[in-house]
Amino acid sequence: MKLSEIIKNLDIVVLNAANEDADITSAYASDLLSDVMGNAQAEELWITMQTHKNVAAIASLKDIPAVVLINNGKPDEDMLAHAKLENVAVLVTNLACYEFCAKLYNLINCEL
């Protein structure tokens, strides 16, 4: 499913628009950066409550098109700046991790 469609279907605020045409088939929910470095796949959406600069850096390294900050997370200024520079979308939801994952999972897998 296209990132733009996911944004349309779920309650998401876009802080940095990018990669709206990316085709998302899965996501990785983690607040442990080493797990994301080790296990997240390219083209996955990254769901996290971490809001610091390393998040943008790792997303770009791993070819992750978009980061979703849960619990209404506010990215640190340097995270947002870095995400803009590296062309990583930054999205925010007021849902907690479980509910956001659940809704996204259902949305993506109903389509498949």
Place this chain on the structure above:
Amino acid sequence: MEFLFEIEGANFSVAGNASSTIKRALKQRDVDPAKIKRIVVALFEAEINVVAHADHGTIRVLIEDHQVQMFVKDFGPGIEDVKEAMREGYSTASNSVREMGFGAGMGLPNIKRNADVFEIESIKGLGTNAHIIIYL
């Protein structure tokens, strides 16, 4: 009843042992489970903060008839701006602390939410003193 614990900075494998001991002691005294939970969550957060942020410290817990008092004192970097540190999401946790599952910036707000009285004083470069009271 009084308890004293020494807390070692950076030693995550035993972090939480003090809070666990207190939980058992409170259960034995038949304290209301909802109160126990508030007490041990506040204490655990304070204990973890010593392990995560300080060099070493002590915890003293006084279980009295009408209240539980916790004194958490540490030697370490201290907190520059306590008000800022109380803000949800504020964290200076190191990468290694984040990999241990901490650094959400929720610890101090959790203590505040659970405590009836929460006082915290800190001197930068010296250490931090917290006093937590929960009424029974």
Place this chain on the structure above:
Amino acid sequence: MLMNEIIKRIEARPVCGDVCSLRTDDFEFAFASDLMSDVLRLTYEKTMLVTGLCNVQTIRTAEMAEIKLIIICRGKKCDDQMFKIAKECDICLLETNYSVYRVCGELYSYGIKPLY
């Protein structure tokens, strides 16, 4: 419904406690996080924790928060110290190779509600 059905669906291994005989009624809610102070915001008891954090602190946090079931994801393996504390505190542990994301998706389809 027995937890057994869910356990099969997420291909989980019960590694501590008698998880299979638990019923889903005991777990109306789920909460997912890798950061333990986030978990300690919880105020409701009938909650299972879905996490990728696999260390002693995961168990200690569940102890303080009165969480009785933890699903450890991402193929991580609990160690003996974790088992010891979990047994003392009467906490059940499941391990699965699935990601946190996938486990959340599956639990939701079984009607396990979000806590927040």
